[in-house]
Amino acid sequence: MIAAVIALPALSAAVLLSFGNRTNKFGPLLAIFASTGSFLIGLWHFLQMVARPAEERPALTTVYEWLAVPAAGFKINFALQLDQLSISFVLLITFVGTLIHIYSLGYMSHDENPRRFFAYLNLFVAAMLLLVLADNYLLLYVGWEGVGLASYLLIGFWQHKPTAAVAAKKAFVANRVGDFGLSLAIMTMFIVFGSVSFSDINSGIVGAPAWVSLTLGLLLLLAACGKSAQFPLQSWLLDAMEGPTPVSALIHAATMVTAGVYLIVRSASIFNASEIAQTAVVITGAISLLMGAIIGAAKDDIKKSLAGSTMSQIGYMVLAAGLGPIGYVFAILHLITHGFFKAVMFLGAGSIMHATNDNVDMRRYGGLPKVMFFTTITFFIGYLAIIGVPPFAGFYSKDHIIEAALSHSWWAGAAVLFGAGLTAFYMTRMMMMTFVSKSRWHDDVHPHESPLSMVLPMIVLSVGAATMGILLTRNHIFEHWLEPITGFVKPEPPLPIQTITTITLSVVAIGVLIGIWQNIKIAKVAPVKVSFVVKAARKDLYGDVLNETLLMRPGQGLTKSLNIFDNAVVDGFVNGLGLFVSGISARLRRSETGYVRSYAMSIVLGTALLIIALLMVRI
Amino acid sequence: MNPNAYLVLSGIIFSIGAIGVLLRRNAIVAFMSVELMLNAANLAFVTGSRVWGTLDGQTAAFFVMVVAAAEVVVGLAIIITIFRTRNSASVDEASLLRW
Numbered sequence: 269m270i271a272a273v274i275a276l277p278a279l280s281a282a283v284l285l286s287f288g289n290r291t292n293k294f295g296p297l298l299a300i301f302a303s304t305g306s307f308l309i310g311l312w313h314f315l316q317m318v319a320r321p322a323e324e325r326p327a328l329t330t331v332y333e334w335l336a337v338p339a340a341g342f343k344i345n346f347a348l349q350l351d352q353l354s355i356s357f358v359l360l361i362t363f364v365g366t367l368i369h370i371y372s373l374g375y376m377s378h379d380e381n382p383r384r385f386f387a388y389l390n391l392f393v394a395a396m397l398l399l400v401l402a403d404n405y406l407l408l409y410v411g412w413e414g415v416g417l418a419s420y421l422l423i424g425f426w427q428h429k430p431t432a433a434v435a436a437k438k439a440f441v442a443n444r445v446g447d448f449g450l451s452l453a454i455m456t457m458f459i460v461f462g463s464v465s466f467s468d469i470n471s472g473i474v475g476a477p478a479w480v481s482l483t484l485g486l487l488l489l490l491a492a493c494g495k496s497a498q499f500p501l502q503s504w505l506l507d508a509m510e511g512p513t514p515v516s517a518l519i520h521a522a523t524m525v526t527a528g529v530y531l532i533v534r535s536a537s538i539f540n541a542s543e544i545a546q547t548a549v550v551i552t553g554a555i556s557l558l559m560g561a562i563i564g565a566a567k568d569d570i571k572k573s574l575a576g577s578t579m580s581q582i583g584y585m586v587l588a589a590g591l592g593p594i595g596y597v598f599a600i601l602h603l604i605t606h607g608f609f610k611a612v613m614f615l616g617a618g619s620i621m622h623a624t625n626d627n628v629d630m631r632r633y634g635g636l637p638k639v640m641f642f643t644t645i646t647f648f649i650g651y652l653a654i655i656g657v658p659p660f661a662g663f664y665s666k667d668h669i670i671e672a673a674l675s676h677s678w679w680a681g682a683a684v685l686f687g688a689g690l691t692a693f694y695m696t697r698m699m700m701m702t703f704v705s706k707s708r709w710h711d712d713v714h715p716h717e718s719p720l721s722m723v724l725p726m727i728v729l730s731v732g733a734a735t736m737g738i739l740l741t742r743n744h745i746f747e748h749w750l751e752p753i754t755g756f757v758k759p760e761p762p763l764p765i766q767t768i769t770t771i772t773l774s775v776v777a778i779g780v781l782i783g784i785w786q787n788i789k790i791a792k793v794a795p796v797k798v799s800f801v802v803k804a805a806r807k808d809l810y811g812d813v814l815n816e817t818l819l820m821r822p823g824q825g826l827t828k829s830l831n832i833f834d835n836a837v838v839d840g841f842v843n844g845l846g847l848f849v850s851g852i853s854a855r856l857r858r859s860e861t862g863y864v865r866s867y868a869m870s871i872v873l874g875t876a877l878l879i880i881a882l883l884m885v886r887i
Numbered sequence: 888m889n890p891n892a893y894l895v896l897s898g899i900i901f902s903i904g905a906i907g908v909l910l911r912r913n914a915i916v917a918f919m920s921v922e923l924m925l926n927a928a929n930l931a932f933v934t935g936s937r938v939w940g941t942l943d944g945q946t947a948a949f950f951v952m953v954v955a956a957a958e959v960v961v962g963l964a965i966i967i968t969i970f971r972t973r974n975s976a977s978v979d980e981a982s983l984l985r986w
Contacts, residue, residue, distance in 0.1 A: 862985025864917075864978045868908050 270350050271331050273309050273358060274401065276302045278394035284387035295383035296376075299390045300369045306393065307362035314355050322752050326351035328403060335406075344464060349403035353753045356600060357400035357530060360607050364522045365393045367725035371615055372514040374721035375622060385425060385512065392418035396523055400530060404465035405454045408531075412450060412495065415524045416443045422519060423511040435507035442504035446494015450531075453487035456480070470537040484538045485545025489552060492528030496582045498556040503811035505579055506563070509571040513618030516571060521578045521614050522607035529582065529603055532589040533596045536754050540592055549590025550676065554683035557583025559809055561690035565697065566805030568794050569628045570617045573698055574610070577654070580687060581606045587684065588669045591676045596754035597747050598668040601740060605661035609653035609733035615726045616647035620702065622722070623715040630698065631792055635707030639715045642723045644703055646730035651699050653733040655692040655776055664737030670772055674761040681761075688772055689779040696783025705790050893934040901927035914966045914976040918959075925955050 280302035284295050291298070317325050327350045334346040350358075369389060376382040395414025402408040420443075424436030457464050460480050461472040473481055492498065497505035497520075508520050519525070532539060532549060539546050557580045564576030585602050588595035621628060623640060637644040653660040656667065666688060674681035709715065717723065740746040747756050761768055804810060859866075900923055907920030929948040936944025970976050 860985050862982030864981075865909050865912075872905055872909065 269309070270313060270327075270329050270348050270401065273306050273313075273362070274348075274394050274397045276306045276309070276394075277390040277397070281387045281390035281394060284383055284390065289383070292381075292383045296369075296373055296386045299386035300366065300373070302390055303362060303366040303369045303393055306397070307359070307366050310355065310358040310362050313350060314359055317350070317352070317355055322748075325752070341462065342458075344404055344406050346407060347403040347465075348401040349466065350401065351753050352749050353530075353533065353600065354400045356604065356750070358397060360604055361393060361396050361400070361523050364607055364611050364729070365389070365396075365518060367728055368514045368518040368522075368611065368615070371517075371618070371722050371725040372512075374719040375514055375618055376512065377719075379512075385422075388418055388421045388425070389514075389518070392422065392519060392524070396527070399527055403467075404463075405450075405457060405469070406464045408534075409447075409450060409454060412491075412527065413447065415519070415527060416440065416447065416495075419443070419508070419515075419519050419524055422515040423508045425512055425515070426510075429510065431507075432510040435504075435510040439504040439508050442501050443494045445501055446491045446528075449487045449490030449494065453484050453491065456483055456487065466534065469535075473537050473541050476541070478542065481538050481541035482545055484535070485542045486548060488531055488535050488538065489545065489549055492531050492549075492586065493552060494528075495531070496525050496528030496586065497579050498528065498552050498583065498586055499559055500811075500814075502556060502559065502579055503808060503815055506567075506572050506575045506808055509569070509575050513571065513614060513621060516575070517611045517614030517618065520575065521610040525578060525582055526585065526603045526607070529585040529589055529599055532586065533599055533754055536593075536596055539590070540755075546590050546592055550587050550680055551590075553583045553585070553587025553590055554680060555583070556580070557587060557687040558683060558690070559583075561687055561694060562801070562805045563808055565690060565694035566802045568630050568701075570620070570630050570633070570698065570702065571614070571628055573630070573694065574614055574617060577691070577694065578610055580691065581610065581654070584666065584669050584684065584687065587680060588672060591672050591680070591759075593755040593757040594675060594759040595669070595672045597750045597756050598665060598672055600750060600754070601746050602662075602665035602669055604740070605653065605665045605733070605736045608729050608736050609650040609660075609662055612646050612726055612729040612733050613650040613654070615722070615729065616643050616650065619643045619718040619722055619726065620715075622718050624709065624713045627710065627713065630701040631790060631794060632708050632710055632713075633702045634705040634709070634790065636703050636715060640717050642717060642727065646726040647703070648699070649730040649734050651695050653737075655695050655780065656688060656772065657776070658773075659734075659738055661733050661735070661737035664741045667769060667772060668741075668759075671761045671765065671768055672759040674763065674768060675759040685772065685775055689775040692776040692779025693783045696780045697787050700784060700787035701790055705787070708790070708792050888937060890934045890938045894931060897927045897930040897934065899927075900924075900930065912977045912979050914969070914978050917978055918962055918966065921962075922955060922959075925951055 277299075280298050284291050284299065317327075328347055329350065330345045330347040332346050333343065335344045336342065369386065372382070372385065372389065376385050379385065392415060395411050395418055397411070399408055399411025399415060402411060420436050420440045423439050424433050426432045427436075454464055457469055460476060461468055463469070463472070473484075490501075493501045505520060505525065509516055511520070539549065560576045560578070560580030560583055562576075564573045564580060567573040567576060581602070585599045585606070588599035588602065617628075619640065620633065620636060620643060623636075623643075624633070627633075649660065653662040656663040658664075666684075670681065670684045670688065673684045750756065763771075798806075807813065904920045904923030904925075904927060907923065908917050911917050911920065929951050932944040932948040932951070934944070936942060936948075966976060969981055973980055
């Protein structure tokens with residue numbers, strides 16, 4: 269039955285893509301229907317699961333035998349594992365996904381081909397659900413590649429724009445590096461354990477040698493880095509903002525980019541077995557959360573600023589996931605709350621773009637609350653949630669991560685605290701530039717509130733962004749919910765909880781104040797004379813430059829030298845051989861004089877030679 | 888019977904014919920030299936036939952004669968055609984088929 273969750277959007281995508289323009293009229297509605305149906309089935313399963321006692325909640329459904337080599341004792345089922353972790357994702361994906369489907373109805377109404385857009389959205393939802401429901405790594409890999417494909421198709425949805433086409437390619441290539449890590453991890457699992465299912469790995473990793481868990485951990489971290497835009501594979505995410513804004517909200521904020529966090533939490537047993545791998549995860553998360561925040565603080569493009577913020581928030585999740593059993597639950601908790609508040613802010617950004625002729629430059633915003641009431645309110649709720657003001661969602665999830673990080677080490681704690689201050693700063697900057705300051709619109713822009721289909725999802729999501737934190741953390745409900753799957757150890761920070769909360773809130777308050785103070789007056793054009801930090805952050809902290817110098821140019825050099833080798837050595841040999849033969853033959857053909865007597869002479873000589881040879885053989 | 892004298896004679900005639908083919912430019916003379924070579928071979932054949940007391944060599948000699956007769960027909964026709972077009976019977980004149 270759970271297979272229907274995946275089947276519905278997959279079928280809808282298949283219908284919309286294979287029947288083409290004939291489905292234009294009802295295509296978007298069919299896609300929304302499929303996504304909603306998927307959500308309702310997921311909800312039904314969730315309610316059933318809640319009714320069961322904790323130890324009976326996980327359920328395994330084998331749909332069919334997928335791959336089998338009986339001689340090698342190798343069998344992989346197309347099996348779906350529905351447990352507390354995966355149902356949390358199913359609900360998040362289908363709920364946020366459905367809302368964004370509805371939002372797209374308004375947002376894409378002026379587009380030439382919304383049907384194709386909705387088909388890709390459904391394809392994404394199906395692939396993402398397969399990713400989180402798979403009961404083995406190979407099936408997960410299918411979903412993993414599926415979401416990569418959907419992401420590629422949707423980033424490049426406006427493929428007539430060269431920037432979008434390039435961004436899509438970049439995302440695909442960067443993701444491929446990560447996928448490489450995952451495929452290597454799966455092969456390693458198969459070699460060491462002879463199986464790729466979660467249960468076999470979980471039981472096998474306990475007695476396995478240390479290098480196995482270390483290798484697998486690092487490979488899975490590479491995979492997570494690619495998919496979740498973590499350092500050093502982060503550069504694609506900012507460019508991915510070329511895609512339509514609902515895509516940025518669904519794929520590049522709420523769901524797909526969190527797949528890396530899911531992978532790490534799902535592979536908890538592997539990471540628990542290797543401290544080095546865990547530390548690598550924490551360091552990756554810390555670097556990414558600071559990098560993302562710094563990039564987000566310098567961008568004038570609202571979507572890129574939000575993308576930097578996404579990278580930073582996922583850095584929080586990855587860091588939490590690297591902390592071990594004290595962090596897994598909070599990583600997922602932050603993932604869910606982030607899904608809500610980041611989605612609502614992206615949708616808000618889309619709503620503003622919709623109103624201002626697709627302008628993304630925050631320096632030409634300002635004064636929007638007068639004309640866009642609902643967008644302002646919902647965006648403001650998202651803002652309060654992300655910077656962690658109680659009682660909004662982000663406060664609960666981020667505060668827990670800070671506590672867990674502090675009980676892990678001082679430097680992890682310092683990174684998340686500093687990150688919280690930076691978050692408050694760049695989000696306040698965004699609020700100031702977009703809403704609070706006076707209007708600096710382009711002359712031909714007449715902002716207006718978006719249609720109901722766009723406003724409604726934003727309101728629903730903002731309610732989630734406001735309340736999700738309280739709902740999930742009251743009586744430690746989420747910790748008890750996930751504990752049977754991921755394990756949970758209560759973090760024991762070196763400071764009392766109240767002190768940590770006070771410090772966090774003070775850091776956030778300082779960030780907010782600096783954000784307000786720095787952005788009271790906003791220039792219409794970005795100032796040129798800025799500090800080197802801002803310069804670096806405007807260039808994505810030289811992520812592209814790094815890739816270019818470390819990978820692209822050496823790669824180009826390699827291909828160039830191979831080309832030279834091919835032209836000089838390989839072609840030289842072949843052409844030389846040809847020249848040699850034609851040179852020889854040019855000389856040999858001189859013997860063809862046309863004189864009968866010279867031919868006769870060669871016959872005589874040949875015969876003489878033959879006779880001499882025969883005589884010699886006889887002797 | 889001692890065949891040596893016949894074979895030596897055959898060799899001499901053959902050599903004369905071969906040298907004639909190689910050195911002479913007149914097509915008719917070259918042609919006659921070829922005939923000389925053929926008949927030298929015939930002489931060797933009939934000598935062999937006589938020595939072994941079988942008819943094989945004579946049969947072969949007859950074959951050679953028949954082929955030579957046919958060759959003469961074709962060869963002379965070609966020579967006459969060349970002579971008609973070029974007004975010359977020199978084999979060196981007909982040397983267009985070359986590199």
